[in-house]
Structures are given as structure tokens and as C-alpha cells.
Amino acid sequence: MAINHPSFGTLAEDRIIIFDTTLRDGEQSPGFSMNLDEKLRMAEALADLGVDVMEAGFPIASMGDFESVEAIAKRFAKEGPVVCGLARTSSADILRAAEAIKPAARRRIHTFVSTSPLHMRVKLRMEPEAVLELVTASVSLARQHTDDVEWSAEDGTRTEHEFLCRCVEAAIKAGATTINIPDTVGYAVPEDMAFIFNMLRERVPGADGVIFSTHNHNDLGLAVANTLAAIRAGARQVECTINGIGERAGNASLEEAVMALRTRHDAIPTTNSIVTTKLLKVSKLLAATTGFDVQPNKAIVGRNAFAHESGIHQDGVLKDASTYEIMTPESVGWTTNSLVLGKHSGRAAFRDRLKSLGYEIGDNQLNDAFKRFKDLADRKKVVYDEDIAALVDDEVGRTNETIRLTGLNVSTGMGTKPMATITLEVDGERRDGMAIGDGAVDATFNALRQAYPHEVNLKLYAVQSVTGGTDAQARVTVRFEEKGKLVDGQGADTCTIVASARAYVHALNKLLVKRERTEPPAVLRA
Numbered sequence: 001m002a003i004n005h006p007s008f009g010t011l012a013e014d015r016i017i018i019f020d021t022t023l024r025d026g027e028q029s030p031g032f033s034m035n036l037d038e039k040l041r042m043a044e045a046l047a048d049l050g051v052d053v054m055e056a057g058f059p060i061a062s063m064g065d066f067e068s069v070e071a072i073a074k075r076f077a078k079e080g081p082v083v084c085g086l087a088r089t090s091s092a093d094i095l096r097a098a099e100a101i102k103p104a105a106r107r108r109i110h111t112f113v114s115t116s117p118l119h120m121r122v123k124l125r126m127e128p129e130a131v132l133e134l135v136t137a138s139v140s141l142a143r144q145h146t147d148d149v150e151w152s153a154e155d156g157t158r159t160e161h162e163f164l165c166r167c168v169e170a171a172i173k174a175g176a177t178t179i180n181i182p183d184t185v186g187y188a189v190p191e192d193m194a195f196i197f198n199m200l201r202e203r204v205p206g207a208d209g210v211i212f213s214t215h216n217h218n219d220l221g222l223a224v225a226n227t228l229a230a231i232r233a234g235a236r237q238v239e240c241t242i243n244g245i246g247e248r249a250g251n252a253s254l255e256e257a258v259m260a261l262r263t264r265h266d267a268i269p270t271t272n273s274i275v276t277t278k279l280l281k282v283s284k285l286l287a288a289t290t291g292f293d294v295q296p297n298k299a300i301v302g303r304n305a306f307a308h309e310s311g312i313h314q315d316g317v318l319k320d321a322s323t324y325e326i327m328t329p330e331s332v333g334w335t336t337n338s339l340v341l342g343k344h345s346g347r348a349a350f351r352d353r354l355k356s357l358g359y360e361i362g363d364n365q366l367n368d369a370f371k372r373f374k375d376l377a378d379r380k381k382v383v384y385d386e387d388i389a390a391l392v393d394d395e396v397g398r399t400n401e402t403i404r405l406t407g408l409n410v411s412t413g414m415g416t417k418p419m420a421t422i423t424l425e426v427d428g429e430r431r432d433g434m435a436i437g438d439g440a441v442d443a444t445f446n447a448l449r450q451a452y453p454h455e456v457n458l459k460l461y462a463v464q465s466v467t468g469g470t471d472a473q474a475r476v477t478v479r480f481e482e483k484g485k486l487v488d489g490q491g492a493d494t495c496t497i498v499a500s501a502r503a504y505v506h507a508l509n510k511l512l513v514k515r516e517r518t519e520p521p522a523v524l525r526a
């Protein structure tokens with residue numbers, strides 16, 4: 001039966017709503033926090049990708065969270081996806097979420113409470129009847145601020161069935177328009193999902209007037225499988241994140257769920273709004289912003305996802321790609337045209353190429369990126385798409401940075417102690433540092449610490465080559481840890497030492513942003 005939804009109007013029975021929570025559940029995972037500019041850029045990319053609902057954050061968690069949800073809501077004040085803010089059951093939470101999402105043309109409050117016996121006893125220390133009252137009160141209050149209200153049963157898949165039905169009934173009666181059943185701890189198997197959604201749809205009065213939603217964590221690697229099982233059992237909203245980021249092992253990956261639905265339309269005949277050719281671009285933007293690359297064999301967006309290595313496979317693909325390819329690389333945004341510009345290429349060609357790679361950047365960033373491209377083309381025989389992407393990713397990750405790397409000199413060789421001199425700009429003021437070290441990278445980092453004294457726990461230093469060849473750019477990742485929190489920085493350059501310094505400065509800037517933010521409530525760390 002078609003459903004009439006406050007934000008979407010009449011929804012066809014086979015229409016799947018794509019609810020992206022990269023900026024909320026995804027951003028909660030260690031090392032993935034983003035600043036306001038980064039979140040806005042991701043929000044634009046997600047809207048361009050075609051997500052229906054964007055969970056922009058948890059407004060009461062911190063001032064930073066509130067401001068970014070509000071900024072995203074303002075960005076979509078005229079049109080765009082539904083902007084959603086998360087809230088627990090308290091009126092303070094709900095009012096804060098309502099205030100943050102207010103500027104958006106279409107807005108949703110997503111309120112949740114734990115319903116499993118374990119969570120109610122240990123976490124909430126409440127009796128089930130009291131939790132039921134909270135469900136009614138929280139949804140009713142949220143409905144006073146928007147017609148589009150989602151209610152979630154946290155730890156829903158470990159909730160007693162009878163009680164889950166009662167909670168869902170209470171939420172619907174109070175005015176919830178979407179009912180979400182999270183597999184909060186990634187415990188369920190696909191059969192559980194089928195049972196739960198069929199049960200709710202059959203037994204709960206009013207179930208035929210709401211959208212059922214599925215939200216799966218990937219602790220057992222089953223998040224996407226569980227998502228598909230829920231859809232087969234009637235769920236019509238999928239909660240997911242780009243690259244599958246999220247608490248612990250992450251959430252269901254948007255690109256995997258969407259491509260499974262598209263590729264296996266025969267088995268699960270549904271429709272959705274995602275422009276799949278933009279999947280890779282958004283995945284790369286997230287990786288560049290957070291500093292976490294996906295693993296090479298990651299489905300859809302991993303470097304090897306469409307690479308055929310064995311002779312038998314290559315032979316088959318050359319004869320007919322469908323022998324070993326169930327979807328085309330182009331359908332998710334991979335391009336075959338890898339060889340691009342040279343040192344004689346002009347700004348217009350560069351901008352054009354960026355556009356076809358899916359990057360639209362402002363004039364200032366374009367100028368900086370173009371300068372770096374020219375410099376790269378001077379040093380490197382061939383500039384590939386991957387080089388340009390690495391360079392631009394590096395550039396766009398650096399807006400509004402407090403600390404900027406403006407100069408670096410390193411001397412090293414056999415039998416000499418490496419020495420680095422470095423120049424930084426900190427809030428516009430020049431700072432210099434000079435140091436020796438056990439190797440050129442160590443000397444550079446020591447010089448950095450001299451120019452900008454700070455204490456930090458370096459957890460990871462990793463170098464990857466962007467393309468092949470000895471003139472390839474190095475992409476360096478640096479990870480810091482402070483009070484249990486991780487931040488990553490990335491830098492790219494044909495000189496590994498320069499890339500390392502850029503990555504270090506990137507991470508340091510992110511750490512400064514992180515220090516400004518207050519801790520999110522413990523409830524979200526469950």
C-alpha cells in the first residue's frame with residue numbers, strides 16, 4: 001500500500017528512502033570527526049548524490065554539533081534533502097534538535113530510547129513501563145516541532161518481541177512517521193531481520209501508515225545483508241553511511257547497499273534516488289576529509305574492486321566484461337581515461353578535468369590547486385587522474401587551517417645526521433624551527449615541534465604511492481592520539497618528506513579543532 005509521508009508525499013510501495021548518517025553515526029567513530037567546513041562540503045556532496053534524508057548530527061552533544069546541524073539546515077533552507085537531528089528522550093535534547101534543524105525546508109527529529117532488557121536495566125535503570133511512557137512523551141514533543149518524526153528502539157534487535165510491538169505502537173500513536181529498528185550492536189542475522197519486520201508490520205496497529213527503517217551495525221560483517229533482509233520484509237528506509245564508517249565496525253555501507261539493490265533488482269525489485277555514478281567521488285571525498293582510505297578490496301569503491309589480476313579473468317573480461325563483472329566500473333564513477341594533463345595544460349583544461357572527476361571547488365582553492373598542479377607537471381613525466389585527485393583532496397582538506405606549512409628544507413645522506421628547517425604560519429604569524437633527527441622524517445617532525453611546541457602521541461605514520469613509478473606522489477597518513485581520541489591527517493607530494501610534513505600539519509589542525517569541541521554524551525558511545 002502506498003504511504004503518504006509528511007516530507008515525501010505519496011510514496012510508491014517499492015520506493016526505498018536512503019537515510020545517510022555519515023555525519024552523525026559515521027562521524028562518531030574514532031578519528032572521523034570533521035570540522036564545520038568539512039561537514040558542509042560532505043553535506044553538499046551527499047545532497048548531490050541524491051540521499052533523501054541526511055542525519056546531520058546530534059545537536060545537544062556539543063556547540064560544534066549544534067552549529068554544524070544548523071549550518072546544514074540553512075544550506076538546505078530552500079530545497080534539498082530532509083535534514084535530521086538526533087535527540088534522546090529529554091525535552092532539552094528534543095528542543096535543541098528542533099532549533100538546529102529549523103532553517104531547513106524539510107526537517108526531521110529522530111528520537112530514540114533503549115528498549116532491550118539489558119539496556120533498560122543497566123543503562124537506563126528503568127522499568128519497561130516507564131520507558132514506554134518516555135516513548136510517548138518524546139515523540140509527542142517532537143511532533144510539536146515537525147510533522148516528520150522518526151522514533152528508534154535502540155538495541156531493537158535484542159528487544160523482547162512483545163515489548164517491541166508495544167513500543168512501536170506507542171510511537172505510532174504519538175505521531176511517529178518513521179519507525180527505525182536498529183541492530184545497535186551488530187548482533188542480528190538476516191533471518192532475525194525478516195522475522196522482526198514481518199512481525200511488526202503484521203501485529204502493530206497503524207503499521208501500514210508509517211515507514212519502517214533498518215539501521216545495521218557491522219560487527220559481524222552482516223550490516224548490508226541484514227539491510228537487504230529487512231527490505232525484503234517490508235522496511236522502506238535504509239540507514240547507512242559512506243564507506244560504511246560508524247561506531248566500532250561501522251554501519252551498513254551506502255554504496256554497497258545501493259549497488260546490491262541496483263544489481264539484484266531481479267531479486268529485490270525496488271527504486272531509490274541515488275545517482276550511482278557519483279558514489280566513488282563521495283567515497284573519495286570522505287576518505288580525503290577524514291584521512292581514512294578504504295581498504296583496496298572494499299566492494300564498489302576500493303582500488304581493486306574492478307581490477308582483474310589473473311590471466312583467466314583478464315582474458316574473459318577482454319572477450320566480454322560480463323564474464324567477471326556484475327556491474328560496470330563506470331556505473332559507480334570509475335573512469336577508464338587515466339592519462340590526463342601535462343605541463344602545458346591551462347587553467348580551463350584543469351578546471352574541466354576536475355569537473356569530470358567530480359570536483360567543484362571555489363576560485364581560491366582552484367588557484368592553489370592549479371599552482372600545485374603546474375609544479376607537479378614540471379616534476380612528473382605523466383600526471384594521472386589519481387595524481388590530480390590526491391592533490392585536490394590534499395588542498396580541499398585545508399580550508400581555514402590555523403597552522404600552515406610555508407617552507408621546508410631537509411639535508412640528509414649517508415653518514416650525516418639528517419637536519420630539517422621548517423617555516424610555519426600560525427594564525428598569520430611566522431614561526432621557524434630547526435632540528436636533527438633519526439632520519440629525514442623524524443628531523444622534520446622535530447623541527448615542526450620546535451616551531452609550534454606541542455605534545456602529541458603519534459600512533460601511525462604510513463606512506464602509500466598514489467600511482468606507479470619513482471616519480472609518483474606519496475600520500476602520507478599521520479595519526480595522533482589524545483585522551484583516547486584519534487585524528488588523522490593526510491598529505492600528498494612527489495617528495496615523501498614534504499608529504500609527511502603536510503600530513504603532520506593537517507593532523508595537528510584537526511586536533512586543534514577537536515580540542516575546541518566538548519565530549520558527546522556517553523550514551524552515544526554505547
Ligand code: KIV
Pocket residue numbers: 025112152153154155182183184185215217
Ligand atoms: O545504533 C543505534 O542504535 C543508533 C541509534 C541512535 C539510532 O545509532
Ligand code: ZN
Pocket residue numbers: 025182184215217247
Ligand atoms: Zn547506530
